[in-house]
Structures are given as structure tokens and as C-alpha cells.
Amino acid sequence: MALAHAIMTALLEDDLSGYELARDFETSLGFFWQASHQQIYLELRKLSDKQWLSKREVSQRGKPNKIVYGLTKAGREALAAWVYSSTRTQAGKDDLLVKLYNLDPGNTAHLAGEITARREEMMRRLYLYEKIRRRHYSDPESLPTRRKGVYLALSLGIAQGERFLAWCDEALVLLGTV
Amino acid sequence: MALAHAIMTALLEDDLSGYELARDFETSLGFFWQASHQQIYLELRKLSDKQWLSKREVSQRGKPNKIVYGLTKAGREALAAWVYSSTRTQAGKDDLLVKLYNLDPGNTAHLAGEITARREEMMRRLYLYEKIRRRHYSDPESLPTRRKGVYLALSLGIAQGERFLAWCDEALVLLGTV
DNA sequence: CAAAGTTATGCAAAATGATGCATAAAGCAG
DNA sequence: CTGCTTTATGCATCATTTTGCATAACTTTG
Numbered sequence: 001m002a003l004a005h006a007i008m009t010a011l012l013e014d015d016l017s018g019y020e021l022a023r024d025f026e027t028s029l030g031f032f033w034q035a036s037h038q039q040i041y042l043e044l045r046k047l048s049d050k051q052w053l054s055k056r057e058v059s060q061r062g063k064p065n066k067i068v069y070g071l072t073k074a075g076r077e078a079l080a081a082w083v084y085s086s087t088r089t090q091a092g093k094d095d096l097l098v099k100l101y102n103l104d105p106g107n108t109a110h111l112a113g114e115i116t117a118r119r120e121e122m123m124r125r126l127y128l129y130e131k132i133r134r135r136h137y138s139d140p141e142s143l144p145t146r147r148k149g150v151y152l153a154l155s156l157g158i159a160q161g162e163r164f165l166a167w168c169d170e171a172l173v174l175l176g177t178v
Numbered sequence: 179m180a181l182a183h184a185i186m187t188a189l190l191e192d193d194l195s196g197y198e199l200a201r202d203f204e205t206s207l208g209f210f211w212q213a214s215h216q217q218i219y220l221e222l223r224k225l226s227d228k229q230w231l232s233k234r235e236v237s238q239r240g241k242p243n244k245i246v247y248g249l250t251k252a253g254r255e256a257l258a259a260w261v262y263s264s265t266r267t268q269a270g271k272d273d274l275l276v277k278l279y280n281l282d283p284g285n286t287a288h289l290a291g292e293i294t295a296r297r298e299e300m301m302r303r304l305y306l307y308e309k310i311r312r313r314h315y316s317d318p319e320s321l322p323t324r325r326k327g328v329y330l331a332l333s334l335g336i337a338q339g340e341r342f343l344a345w346c347d348e349a350l351v352l353l354g355t356v
Numbered sequence: 357c358a359a360a361g362t363t364a365t366g367c368a369a370a371a372t373g374a375t376g377c378a379t380a381a382a383g384c385a386g
Numbered sequence: 387c388t389g390c391t392t393t394a395t396g397c398a399t400c401a402t403t404t405t406g407c408a409t410a411a412c413t414t415t416g
Contacts, residue, residue: 002276003402003403006276009279009280017364017365018365018366019364019365023363031270032275032276033272033275033276034271035403036403036405037364037366038365038366038367038403038404038405039402039404041365041366041367042366045366060363060364062363062412062413063364063411063413064363064365064410064411065411066365067365079280080280082277083277083280083285083288083289084285084288087274087277087292092210093180093210093211093212094211095266096265097210097334098211099260099261099327100328100330100331101207102190102258102261102324103323103327103328103330104323105323107258107261107262108323111261111327140352145281145283145286146279146281148352148353149277149278149279149281150278150279150281151352152278152281152348152349152352153278153279155345155349156275156345156349159344159345160342160345163337163338163341164334166337167330167333171330174318174319174329174330175326180372181372181373196394196395196396197394197395213373214373214374214375215395216373216374216375216376216395216396216397217372217373219394219397220397223396238382238394240382240383240393241381241382241383241393242382242393242394242395243394244393244395245394245395
């Protein structure tokens with residue numbers, strides 16, 4: 001019941017097609033909730049059947065036609081109600097940490113490599129985050145309410161990301177690869 | 179293929195029963211990978227069928243008998259090989275952040291409440307983390323290799339946890355509830 | 357103009373995970 | 387000696403996620 005709400009959240013401001021949603025999920029909301037296009041199309045159909053989303057076909061020039069979805073009144077109400085539902089405390093599952101429990105002299109170099117790769121990936125992500133923050137959220141105090149929420153999510157992403165980078169450096173030192 | 183390896187990792191040092199594993203998963207490794215007892219029992223059976231774990235029944239006084247599992251040679255080899263397998267970059271799915279995208283004047287108080295609850299939960303967890311660190315990992319440089327890995331996982335948990343607390347405070351200020 | 361790439365949508369099967377239900381032995385509190 | 391708690395194990399079902407496959411319109415590159 002969570003992917004459905006993430007999709008509806010992405011549709012709060014703009015109507016989007018499945019393809020556009022899948023693309024946006026790789027950035028933006030996708031930083032906090034990712035999904036494959038198959039999942040998204042399936043969920044869109046379900047939500048549409050439930051009358052939480054409306055759909056309309058849009059002709060395009062130079063591209064195949066697309067099906068654009070938008071929130072219905074019932075959808076908006078369901079989403080608003082969901083915000084009050086209980087949140088089960090989140091997973092936080094990470095292969096890398098389990099792998100670290102298996103650290104030994106033989107695989108130290110490999111794991112240091114994985115940490116380095118993660119570090120680089122996080123750098124790229126932070127670069128994106130920062131770009132978005134500078135462009136749209138430079139003055140959080142003066143944002144309208146909803147945008148403040150988006151800003152907070154982004155700001156957690158940045159804070160955790162930066163802390164992760166610092167941890168990577170500490171880890172690489174301890175592993176003796178620096 | 180991940181819960182299986184988390185379970186085997188937990189069995190690296192000690193042989194354990196399903197019940198003990200489920201209990202340990204609520205602390206320790208469970209900080210980074212959680213599972214219900216049902217999942218664990220099921221996985222133990224599969225791993226046992228695959229000959230990656232051996233089992234033996236242990237009679238107890240004052241308690242029902244238990245079935246204790248231990249890594250076989252094949253299991254250790256499979257686990258060691260898994261460390262080198264590709265790690266798909268991790269999910270990071272969190273309801274709370276999606277909910278924040280839905281922030282509006284009506285639900286601000288509720289979401290501030292959720293953040294406060296998360297903050298308190300994290301405080302409790304950090305208290306545990308810190309206790310473990312002080313007791314077993316006060317001098318990381320001098321630990322044997324494998325323990326260094328465990329230390330690093332713990333240290334990431336602490337770092338991210340502390341950063342999360344700080345974010346909660348910032349968020350509560352911005353939401354105007356302080 | 358053929359091949360490769362992007363935009364666009366979707367089904368089916370398999371793996372994985374979560375939830376609910378069920379059982380049972382033993383100790384302890386009243 | 388009855389009911390509650392802890393220890394202990396497990397099945398069945400449902401939901402979610404991943405993976406593989408499939409199609410099709412249109413553009414760009416060689």
C-alpha cells in the first residue's frame with residue numbers, strides 16, 4: 001500500500017504518464033522511493049480501476065501516444081487520509097553492512113572497493129541534491145507549506161549523504177587502504 | 179538471496195537456534211537487517227536442505243528442546259563467495275519522507291508528531307549502539323579484522339542516527355512546533 | 357534504408373517478504 | 387490447578403518486488 005501512495009504523491013502537482021513517472025522516480029521522489037516501470041504501470045492500472053486516478057490518452061508529435069494520469073477527488077482524499085495512517089518503522093536493509101560483518105584479510109580489498117564505489121555514487125547523488133536545493137530551496141523559511149515538506153526530505157537526504165561520505169573516508173582509513 | 183546470507187553471517191561465530199536468531203535479529207545484525215521468526219525458520223529449513231547449514235537437536239532443562247544450526251564447509255564457502263557478488267544499490271524506502279511531500283497546514287501537527295516519535299525511537303536505538311560501542315569497540319584500531327567490519331557497521335549506524343536526530347530538530351523548528 | 361536508440365506500455369512467472377494462524381512444553385503467579 | 391508468560395517451531399496465505407519477455411511508434415545515425 002505504499003508504492004500506490006508514492007505514485008499519487010508524485011501526481012499531486014502534475015498529471016504524468018507511466019513513463020514520465022518511471023523517469024521521475026529515478027530522481028526526485030525516487031530518492032526516497034524507487035520502483036521499476038513494470039511496477040508503476042501495474043499500480044497505475046489498479047489505482048485507475050479504483051477510481052483514485054483518472055486517465056486520458058494524449059497524442060504527441062514525433063513520439064508514441066501516452067496515457068496521462070491525474071488524481072481524482074477520491075484519490076486526493078485517500079492520499080490525505082494515508083498521511084495519518086501508522087508508519088511501520090523503516091527497514092534500512094543494506095547488503096554492504098552485512099558483508100562488512102564478513103570482513104577478513106582476504107576480502108578487505110574487495111570491500112574497500114565497494115565502499116569506494118558507493119562513495120562515488122553518493123557524490124554524484126549529492127551533486128544532484130545540492131543543485132536542486134540551490135535552485136528551488138535556497139530560502140526554506142519562506143516556502144509554502146507543502147514545499148517545506150519536500151525541502152525537509154531533500155535536506156535529510158543531503159545530511160545523511162554527507163555523513164555517509166565521511167563514514168566512507170573513516171572506513172577506508174581503518175581498512176588501511178589509504 | 180539476502181536474508182539467507184544475513185542468517186549465515188549471524189552464524190559465523192556461534193551456532194544458534196531459530197529462536198535465538200530471531201531474538202538476536204532485534205539487536206546486533208538486526209540493526210541492519212531485520213526479519214520475523216517465520217522468515218527465519220523458513221530460511222533455516224531451506225539452507226539446511228541445501229547443506230549450507232547443519233542442524234542438531236539440543237535438549238534443555240526447564241525449556242522446550244531447540245534445534246541448533248551451524249555453518250557447514252559448503253555454507254562458509256558460499257557465504258565467502260557472496261561477499262564478492264554485486265551489491266545492488268540499496269533501497270532506502272521511507273514512508274515518512276513520502277508523507278512529507280504531502281505536508282499541508284492541516285497535517286503539519288500530525289507529521290511533527292511522527293517526527294518526534296521517530297526521534298525518540300532513534301534515541302533509544304542510539305543508546306543501545308553506544309553501549310555496545312563502549313563495551314566492545316572502544317579501540318577499533320586494535321581489533322581483529324572481522325571485528326573491524328562489525329565496528330564499521332555499528333559506527334555508520336551511530337553516525338547516521340546522530341545526524342537523523344539533528345535533522346529531526348531542524349525539521350521541528352521549520353514546522354514551527356518548537 | 358537498415359540498424360540502433362528513445363519513448364511508450366504492458367503481461368507473466370518467479371522470488372522474496374510480510375502477516376495471520378497454530379501448536380506445544382515448561383515455569384510462574386494467584 | 388488455571389491462566390499467563392516465555393521459549394520454541396512451523397504452515398499457509400497474501401502482498402510486494404524482481405526479472406524476463408513482448409510490442410510498437412518514431413527518430414537518429416551510418
